[in-house]
Amino acid sequence: MQAGFAGYWAQADAVSRGVALLMLLMSLSAWVLIFWKSWALRRARRDLQRAVPAFWAAPDLDAGRQALLGLDREQILLPLLDAGRAAPAGPCLEAAGRLESQLTRRLRDALHAVLQRLQHGQVMLASIGATAPFVGLFGTVWGIYHALLQLSAGGQLSIERIAGPVGEALVMTAAGLAVAIPAVLAYNVFGKLVAACEAELEGFAHDLRELLQSAAG
Numbered sequence: 001m002q003a004g005f006a007g008y009w010a011q012a013d014a015v016s017r018g019v020a021l022l023m024l025l026m027s028l029s030a031w032v033l034i035f036w037k038s039w040a041l042r043r044a045r046r047d048l049q050r051a052v053p054a055f056w057a058a059p060d061l062d063a064g065r066q067a068l069l070g071l072d073r074e075q076i077l078l079p080l081l082d083a084g085r086a087a088p089a090g091p092c093l094e095a096a097g098r099l100e101s102q103l104t105r106r107l108r109d110a111l112h113a114v115l116q117r118l119q120h121g122q123v124m125l126a127s128i129g130a131t132a133p134f135v136g137l138f139g140t141v142w143g144i145y146h147a148l149l150q151l152s153a154g155g156q157l158s159i160e161r162i163a164g165p166v167g168e169a170l171v172m173t174a175a176g177l178a179v180a181i182p183a184v185l186a187y188n189v190f191g192k193l194v195a196a197c198e199a200e201l202e203g204f205a206h207d208l209r210e211l212l213q214s215a216a217g
Contacts, residue, residue, distance in 0.1 A: 136176015
């Protein structure tokens with residue numbers, strides 16, 4: 001692979017080299033996201049497992065919030081609690097609704113914001129996984145075309161003269177797959193982890209809504 005890429009780069013034109021650099025950028029972006037999201041989602045799962053029981057074991061809401069401050073490192077539970085305890089500022093349509101409706105709306109908006117943070121980077125991973133093979137294929141096709149133009153300008157063509165440049169150009173197709181496969185696998189794994197976190201957060205939001213509604217009543 002390394003020798004093939006070196007040969008491809010040596011005989012490549014500006015377009016082929018641009019495609020190769022784009023593939024490198026996509027690969028670096030995917031791996032940065034993979035490492036970062038693996039760390040963040042692992043912390044979020046651990047925080048949920050420790051923080052939710054600690055919150056419900058607290059004697060009151062203030063003590064529960066203090067427990068979350070020490071355990072909710074990814075800030076996925078605190079926004080729900082703060083949103084549930086918040087009150088509308090001034091006379092507005094939100095304040096005109098029933099207390100139950102206000103509480104549901106605030107918790108729903110906070111939950112959506114938390115989930116959006118947990119899903120950050122998923123679109124880029126999906127885009128890289130979907131487009132990298134085609135970018136690599138374009139690099140292969142363009143590399144073959146460019147190599148054939150150079151060979152035809154040098155005289156008679158033969159299988160021996162064609163095989164080397166074509167083989168080197170095919171490296172870009174392999175590179176596209178090498179970039180796409182980790183991105184797709186990571187996207188699927190992270191999707192399952194986010195879905196698990198979402199289920200636990202929805203359960204916490206539901207129970208918190210019942211608690212706050214009972215306290216207000």
